[in-house]
Amino acid sequence: MSQPATGSQVLRIPALTRVEGETALRLRIDDGTVTEARLSIYEPPRFFEAFLRGRAHTEPPDLTSRICGICPVAYQLSACRAVEDACGAVVDGQLAALRRLLYCGEWIESQTLHIHLLHAPDFLGHDDVIGMSRSHLAHVERGLRLKQTGNAIVELLGGRAIHPVNVRLGGFHRTPTRTELRPLAERLRIALDDAWDTVRWVARFDFPDAECDADLFALAETDTYAIESGVPTVLPYEKTLPPRSFPLRDFPDHITEEQVPHSTALHARLDGRRHLTGSLARYAVSGHLLSPLALEAAREAGLGAPRPRAGTEGPGWGGVCRNPYRSILVRAVEVLYAVEEAMRIIAEYERPAHPYVEVPARAGVGHGATEAPRGLLYHRYAFDDAGRVTDACIVPPTAQNQGAIEEDLRRMVQAGLDRGEGSEAELTRLCERAVRNHDPCISCSAHFLELDIERT
Amino acid sequence: MSTDTAPPARPRLGVFKFASCDGCQLTLLDCEDELLGIATELEIAYFLEGSSAPAPGPYDLSLVEGSVSTPEHVDRIRRIRADSRHLVTIGACATAGGVQALRNHADVAEYLAAVYARPDYIETLATSTPISAHVPVDFELRGCPIDRGQLVEVITAFLAGRKPGIPDHAVCFACKRRGNVCVTVAHGTPCLGPVTHAGCGALCPTYGRGCYGCFGPAGTTNLPALVPLMHRDGMSDEDIGRFLRTFNVTAFTAVEEQEPGTIQKEGPR
Numbered sequence: 001m002s003q004p005a006t007g008s009q010v011l012r013i014p015a016l017t018r019v020e021g022e023t024a025l026r027l028r029i030d031d032g033t034v035t036e037a038r039l040s041i042y043e044p045p046r047f048f049e050a051f052l053r054g055r056a057h058t059e060p061p062d063l064t065s066r067i068c069g070i071c072p073v074a075y076q077l078s079a080c081r082a083v084e085d086a087c088g089a090v091v092d093g094q095l096a097a098l099r100r101l102l103y104c105g106e107w108i109e110s111q112t113l114h115i116h117l118l119h120a121p122d123f124l125g126h127d128d129v130i131g132m133s134r135s136h137l138a139h140v141e142r143g144l145r146l147k148q149t150g151n152a153i154v155e156l157l158g159g160r161a162i163h164p165v166n167v168r169l170g171g172f173h174r175t176p177t178r179t180e181l182r183p184l185a186e187r188l189r190i191a192l193d194d195a196w197d198t199v200r201w202v203a204r205f206d207f208p209d210a211e212c213d214a215d216l217f218a219l220a221e222t223d224t225y226a227i228e229s230g231v232p233t234v235l236p237y238e239k240t241l242p243p244r245s246f247p248l249r250d251f252p253d254h255i256t257e258e259q260v261p262h263s264t265a266l267h268a269r270l271d272g273r274r275h276l277t278g279s280l281a282r283y284a285v286s287g288h289l290l291s292p293l294a295l296e297a298a299r300e301a302g303l304g305a306p307r308p309r310a311g312t313e314g315p316g317w318g319g320v321c322r323n324p325y326r327s328i329l330v331r332a333v334e335v336l337y338a339v340e341e342a343m344r345i346i347a348e349y350e351r352p353a354h355p356y357v358e359v360p361a362r363a364g365v366g367h368g369a370t371e372a373p374r375g376l377l378y379h380r381y382a383f384d385d386a387g388r389v390t391d392a393c394i395v396p397p398t399a400q401n402q403g404a405i406e407e408d409l410r411r412m413v414q415a416g417l418d419r420g421e422g423s424e425a426e427l428t429r430l431c432e433r434a435v436r437n438h439d440p441c442i443s444c445s446a447h448f449l450e451l452d453i454e455r456t
Numbered sequence: 457m458s459t460d461t462a463p464p465a466r467p468r469l470g471v472f473k474f475a476s477c478d479g480c481q482l483t484l485l486d487c488e489d490e491l492l493g494i495a496t497e498l499e500i501a502y503f504l505e506g507s508s509a510p511a512p513g514p515y516d517l518s519l520v521e522g523s524v525s526t527p528e529h530v531d532r533i534r535r536i537r538a539d540s541r542h543l544v545t546i547g548a549c550a551t552a553g554g555v556q557a558l559r560n561h562a563d564v565a566e567y568l569a570a571v572y573a574r575p576d577y578i579e580t581l582a583t584s585t586p587i588s589a590h591v592p593v594d595f596e597l598r599g600c601p602i603d604r605g606q607l608v609e610v611i612t613a614f615l616a617g618r619k620p621g622i623p624d625h626a627v628c629f630a631c632k633r634r635g636n637v638c639v640t641v642a643h644g645t646p647c648l649g650p651v652t653h654a655g656c657g658a659l660c661p662t663y664g665r666g667c668y669g670c671f672g673p674a675g676t677t678n679l680p681a682l683v684p685l686m687h688r689d690g691m692s693d694e695d696i697g698r699f700l701r702t703f704n705v706t707a708f709t710a711v712e713e714q715e716p717g718t719i720q721k722e723g724p725r
Binding site for chain 2: 044045048051055059067070072117145151162165172266355432
């Protein structure tokens with residue numbers, strides 16, 4: 001059904017697919033100009049922040065993992081870090097390395113899921129991975145194999161891939177022996193080749209021109225690509241503005257959430273501005289800290305070589321990729337990096353004397369943030385003297401990305417209209433692609449794209 | 457089923473989501489070794505998380521994830537039931553209301569006010585209920601999340617036209633079979649294994665922690681016999697209340713009500 005660029009009408013897309021969660025989209029088009037693009041997340045509220053109150057300080061990791069089936073490790077580890085911060089506990093050494101290994105497992109399986117099963121069909125003109133498997137079977141099989149390796153890491157360290165049971169405050173219930181980790185090392189050697197082949201495969205896709213004009217926001221470490229910890233760091237959109245960092249405890253001063261009538265997800269803004277978390281932000285902030293192999297893959301994929309700014313420490317400017325379609329490339333590079341990291345951690349692993357450090361309850365407030373596959377995930381808890389939660393605040397990546405996604409949608413639909421793509425089917429496809437570029441986790445934010453276009 | 461003259465090629469599968477974390481339907485995508493095989497045996501007709509080409513019903517097998525928690529859900533589950541020859545719920549949310557059923561014991565207006573500045577923008581029910589509270593269900597697969605092996609068994613059983621071979625016994629059976637040392641007997645670790653439905657393979661005790669009940673109550677339980685053990689191991693009634701009232705809050709609450717006086721009634725949520 002082709003629609004004229006003028007006239008008044010309402011268009012609806014029944015459901016946003018190949019994303020995690022339920023979302024509706026409303027577009028208003030006045031005389032061929034997109035004047036409004038609103039992402040309406042109407043995932044039913046599940047009230048986690050409310051029912052966490054009164055729970056023991058040991059409970060947030062298992063409880064909050066149920067916010068998201070795709071990134072439960074991110075929830076468990078952000079929760080652990082926040083509670084440990086409140087209780088003054090520090091997890092380091094091999095226990096910290098094991099946490100990073102577990103997180104690498106989630107990065108590998110979740111990013112590979114998004115690349116092969118959710119995102120690649122867009123570039124190859126298929127509705128789903130099953131259709132794609134008829135013409136690209138070897139690529140699909142490789143993706144499934146790689147995903148299985150990520151899952152194998154989470155299963156070995158966590159007990160199961162979805163909602164792992166072995167994570168606890170201070171570390172793990174049980175740590176693996178070196179011998180138990182050895183079969184993973186064998187699989188990871190194969191995964192390294194698969195990850196390389198994935199980067200090369202994805203690099204051949206056709207990427208439309210687009211630019212995301214939001215500030216980029218990710219955790220940063222001084223000596224490693226931030227995954228399970230780091231300092232919140234902002235790379236402003238304007239290249240004349242320097243990057244800035246702030247202590248995690250100041251997160252509530254910088255990130256403000258507001259409720260909008262059209263969504264069950266709260267909209268977050270960073271110092272009053274639109275911002276983006278996730279793979280593009282991480283690559284911009286920490287790309288220079290990738291391994292030599294991952295950097296080589298990034299260069300080969302055409303991402304540009306990230307580098308630290310001359311004379312400064314911290315985030316680099318070079319190789320910043322702002323094209324949301326190319327996020328699939330950054331994800332593929334990150335998978336390669338996570339495979340290498342996992343191999344390194346396993347090679348250097350010595351079983352710690354005790355599986356966890358004690359985290360005794362005390363009154364206070366704690367902050368925790370980690371890099372979920374789809375972006376920075378922040379938790380804050382307040383506890384009373386008995387160690388009961390008195391207040392909980394969780395800011396998921398998709399709530400933070402919502403403003404940037406809406407702006408992407410506005411630009412991409414406008415570009416589509418300008419090219420003469422005005423039909424419901426064409427606009428739906430454009431919108432779905434625009435949203436999928438950001439690997440949104442809509443269950444986290446409060447699932448389903450219903451496009452509602454009003455034209456005048 | 458379609459009465460068209462053309463023979464139905466393959467049974468049609470629908471996967472539907474209500475209030476949930478997506479973890480149970482993700483389990484289908486996590487069947488890396490079986491996914492392409494399943495897709496040759498079944499036509500995946502409706503699966504929003506996995507495909508951009510949702511096809512209308514009727515469906516031969518519908519897998520339903522998530523609990524009923526909004527007014528819209530109540531109508532939608534009835535339409536899905538009417539469109540489905542077999543309807544199977546997957547996971548603790550669809551089978552027992554899920555972790556979000558913690559609201560059933562709370563003041564939802566106060567919950568809304570705690571999370572949202574403008575509660576009036578949010579449409580929700582005061583309860584989170586299992587699918588079976590609204591429509592007849594052919595089989596309930598438990599777990600938070602479900603077990604991949606059990607999901608494959610349910611799909612295989614459906615294709616073979618037989619009852620799924622999902623045992624109704626407690627986690628303890630799986631734990632013994634796995635050769636674990638009992639964490640309660642040996643270490644005094646409180647464990648819900650004796651009253652929890654098997655399916656996970658006794659994961660928690662295998663990793664040295666007590667079972668936290670994510671598969672809900674087993675077919676037969678003796679909660680009053682377990683409570684003194686948990687007291688012995690340092691748990692107060694309040695602790696036990698929270699322990700039971702987590703991912704399968706409505707299912708364990710029903711067990712408590714059948715076995716009254718087990719623990720104090722007004723434990724914290």
